[in-house]
Amino acid sequence: MNTKKKELKVSAIANGTVIDHIPQGHVSKVMNILNLENFEDQIYFGANLDSKKYGKKGIIKVSNRYFKDSEINKIAIVAPTATMIEIKDYEVIKKTSVKIPDEVIGIVKCFNPKCVTNHENVITRFTIIDKENLKVKCHYCEKITKKEHIEFL
């Protein structure tokens, strides 16, 4: 056994996707957005793991499942730091960082208590007007929510 290799806190997978560097506290949210709660193959996940870059992080390993860019980008708003690592036969074949999309449908709650999305049965929809500082504009009430006020559904 290679002694230099770090001990894995979460088991390795043979084939599938590792979602690494999920910000502290957002693992279940990412699972939810990617609809992994209904996924039938093996999933390992870990939270509060030590990270050199971010202090604490979360990780999800999904067996035999690869994600399209459009699926990956949906998690960008909850986990902008996340990395997607595709694994085949225990080897990394591709690493991608998530990209913030132009629009978010569902997922985010409008912070404006007077917005129609908080009163009627309407799916929320936001345009991302500032990707760097994460500012979103509600398609309905047109109010702008800053990063620190973003709440998830």
Next chain:
Amino acid sequence: MKNRSLISINDYSKEELLKILKIAEEFEANPRQKILSNYVIASLFFEPSTRTRLSFESAINQLGGRVIGFTDSSSSSVKKGESLRDTIETVSLYSDLIVMRHPIEGSARFASEINDTPIINAGDGANQHPTQCLLDMYSIQKTQGTLDNLDIAFVGDLKYGRTVHSLVIAMSMFKNTRFHLVSPEELKLPRAVKEFILSSGLTYEQYTDINAVIEKVDILYMTRIQAERFADPIEYEKVKNSYILENSMLENSKDNLRILHPLPRVNEINEDVDTNDKAYYFQQAQNGVFVRQALLASILGLR
């Protein structure tokens, strides 16, 4: 613009807005053309608004159209707990176009996405009131002969006044508009709107004294300062009388100056201004009828 809803002033391009203003001139010259005699327009006022509702209903009636609807939600099925979606679905089956006012922000946008019946937003909470903006633009164009190269002062509550925000955004589409923003410290124009002015390549100046702008401007757009906007009642008492326009203050103003106000007025324009030829707020309200006629005719494909 056929079958297109008007929810926010940004939904229409500059050219489309100018086209509506052009059509409004035709209705001003001849407001009683019976072009809507085969149409039923729904007027759904989920909260009361006398002026806007009567203006729309007058516009429709003068064109020979029929109006159905309600004047506040207590006399509608909303009181029984019906969803907005169901109300709009049903009313769409009874009418060709829906005019709606609703206290919830974004409700008009939501309504416009339920089916193909066009919606005109007559105000959705503090969000948008695009027909007010159109009539303000029409009034400016009519009194100044142009929408370019104007000095426009906005006075009063620039923080919460949605008519101010919409008009600033609309006037930012025109060449060399210079914005003069007069308000108490607490009620300054929101930063996002000021950034919009700058991103359009235009400039603004901020003042706390109304007298500093009266002699420089072509348009003086007055708004009401409401006591409930102040966290500290003492602050309100301090400023409440400093944004009142009196006739004597207009002595050295430009000849082409016109005073606008979205109405209702309380005391921010003294009644002694009413007889001054520069007072234009009542004609402004009348222009609302022509602009709404133009909008209805465009959306129904009749112009």
